[in-house]
Amino acid sequence: MTGHRPALRTPRGRARGAAIAAFVALAPLIPSAAAAVGSQEITAKLPYDCALPSGTQRAAVRVTAAFPDRAKAGEAIRPTGVTTTVELPAAAVADLTALKATTVVPETRLALDVAQHEAKAQALWRGTARPVPLPAEGTLTLTTTGDAPAVTAAADGDLTLTATGLAVDLALGTADGAPTAPPSLSLACTLAKDADGHGLLATVPIGPATGTPAPSGSPSPSAPTAPASGRPTDPASPSGSAAPGAPGAPGGKDKDKDKDKAPKVGDARAGLAADRPPAPPCVKENPTDKSLNAYITGYSNVRKLAGASLIPVSCVQIEQGDPEISFPPDGSIHLLQKSDAYLDYQGRKQTPPFTSTFLTFGFTPTTATMILEQAGPMTVASDVLLVFPDNIAETYVRAPLVLRVLNVEVNGTRLDVGPSCRTETPLSSPEPDPATYPGPHLVMLGKGQLINGTDATGYVLTSGGPLTGEVTIPAFTGCGAGGENLDRLLTASISGSGNYVKQIQGQTCAVGVEVPTEGQCTEDRQPYVVPAPER
Numbered sequence: 001m002t003g004h005r006p007a008l009r010t011p012r013g014r015a016r017g018a019a020i021a022a023f024v025a026l027a028p029l030i031p032s033a034a035a036a037v038g039s040q041e042i043t044a045k046l047p048y049d050c051a052l053p054s055g056t057q058r059a060a061v062r063v064t065a066a067f068p069d070r071a072k073a074g075e076a077i078r079p080t081g082v083t084t085t086v087e088l089p090a091a092a093v094a095d096l097t098a099l100k101a102t103t104v105v106p107e108t109r110l111a112l113d114v115a116q117h118e119a120k121a122q123a124l125w126r127g128t129a130r131p132v133p134l135p136a137e138g139t140l141t142l143t144t145t146g147d148a149p150a151v152t153a154a155a156d157g158d159l160t161l162t163a164t165g166l167a168v169d170l171a172l173g174t175a176d177g178a179p180t181a182p183p184s185l186s187l188a189c190t191l192a193k194d195a196d197g198h199g200l201l202a203t204v205p206i207g208p209a210t211g212t213p214a215p216s217g218s219p220s221p222s223a224p225t226a227p228a229s230g231r232p233t234d235p236a237s238p239s240g241s242a243a244p245g246a247p248g249a250p251g252g253k254d255k256d257k258d259k260d261k262a263p264k265v266g267d268a269r270a271g272l273a274a275d276r277p278p279a280p281p282c283v284k285e286n287p288t289d290k291s292l293n294a295y296i297t298g299y300s301n302v303r304k305l306a307g308a309s310l311i312p313v314s315c316v317q318i319e320q321g322d323p324e325i326s327f328p329p330d331g332s333i334h335l336l337q338k339s340d341a342y343l344d345y346q347g348r349k350q351t352p353p354f355t356s357t358f359l360t361f362g363f364t365p366t367t368a369t370m371i372l373e374q375a376g377p378m379t380v381a382s383d384v385l386l387v388f389p390d391n392i393a394e395t396y397v398r399a400p401l402v403l404r405v406l407n408v409e410v411n412g413t414r415l416d417v418g419p420s421c422r423t424e425t426p427l428s429s430p431e432p433d434p435a436t437y438p439g440p441h442l443v444m445l446g447k448g449q450l451i452n453g454t455d456a457t458g459y460v461l462t463s464g465g466p467l468t469g470e471v472t473i474p475a476f477t478g479c480g481a482g483g484e485n486l487d488r489l490l491t492a493s494i495s496g497s498g499n500y501v502k503q504i505q506g507q508t509c510a511v512g513v514e515v516p517t518e519g520q521c522t523e524d525r526q527p528y529v530v531p532a533p534e535r
Contacts, residue, residue: 337382
């Protein structure tokens with residue numbers, strides 16, 4: 001066999017993978033691009049006031065990006081090289097140190113007004129970065145990079161992009177790698193009133209240059225309009241709201257007419273539809289020709305609580321192993337492959353935090369925020385029975401996952417479980433091959449088939465599908481604060497066997513190929529498909 005990703009036509013899109021060995025796995029951002037010819041590079045220095053535990057503090061924010069010098073109406077304008085640098089003062093470092101944090105993993109969400117004439121739309125620039133150590137003294141500088149949504153002007157005339165609200169999300173870590181209590185902080189920042197230019201980042205002329213005759217039938221260029229104001233918006237929302245009474249706002253004058261004239265803002269991730277479900281970043285660093293990534297999500301029952309917990313959309317990075325051919329005595333032919341995989345969230349091998357609510361002991365509403373941490377290698381073992389013209393696959397995914405509890409509320413009252421509340425050992429499942437795979441780990445099985453060698457049913461990595469298993473939740477340890485031991489309470493409420501798990505994996509993205517297959521990857525090599533959980 002040659003190569004690792006022959007094309008397979010599946011109901012959910014063509015896929016790439018190792019010749020039949022694509023039945024494998026369970027499953028910051030694009031580098032800043034150089035400014036293209038005919039572009040304008042901007043650097044805006046903006047003061048923001050950010051809410052911190054110690055009070056409001058001034059932060060110095062620098063935004064850089066590149067835009068085209070000019071564009072046509074109806075032409076997509078995509079900012080490149082988007083970087084957001086936030087310098088927090090020493091008082092902010094003291095706040096984080098007081099929480100026993102030694103590192104932070106930042107995410108930024110910069111809200112913008114995109115305006116042309118009297119019409120306005122909102123955009124959101126997201127940025128991420130790897131973990132940053134806290135300095136012993138002085139300021140903390142956080143630099144994030146990320147994607148910016150494409151903007152399309154509806155008519156000729158100057159298009160302005162103006163920064164408004166800013167949110168800085170900080171995932172906190174201690175020296176031993178454990179989360180702090182709380183495990184994260186979200187800083188809401190508003191543009192200071194004394195900001196130069198009121199937050200204006202860029203002006204892009206739309207239409208022919210002055211003195212150039214417009215094509216027949218095209219709108220005439222309009223006079224430049226005043227830049228949009230730096231009105232604060234909710235940075236947590238990808239689309240803010242226009243001021244009441246403004247054009248395009250509910251109750252505004254000629255709202256339907258102005259809405260048609262408003263600039264169109266696409267998805268921040270290149271090549272995605274605006275209605276694509278949200279998902280955390282999933283970018284492979286230093287990929288090889290065997291690298292894949294995918295999103296997973298699903299449910300896990302908690303039998304004692306007679307409910308199910310939603311496992312959030314999570315990124316999984318996969319490195320395929322070399323396939324081997326096996327010839328058992330029965331005359332069949334099998335293709336065997338083992339691959340390595342790991343969860344990937346903000347540079348850590350874990351899921352994003354997720355929150356579930358149950359009725360503890362049948363009557364007390366209890367809400368817990370949790371994460372699943374990978375405690376060792378995740379392995380993917382596939383056995384493909386080659387039967388012409390069909391191929392039948394069984395894929396076992398084995399993952400040593402520790403359940404960590406971050407926050408608990410009982411009937412609306414916070415129950416302090418401390419920063420180290422976790423299961424004593426990883427979750428465990430019945431293991432069909434304990435000699436080869438010793439130790440506790442979650443085991444999930446996916447069964448799939450290629451009909452006529454092309455159409456996939458069930459679980460096939462290249463098109464995704466369901467993975468199921470049964471898990472035992474071990475006893476808890478390290479739970480409690482202030483001398484109160486809550487281990488037995490959580491163990492009695494949650495721990496036990498017979499908990500059914502069903503995960504859905506989406507279409508993979510072959511990140512190492514020169515030109516990804518359409519429908520598999522975004523332009524920055526993230527998985528295009530975000531699966532929906534199924535019970």
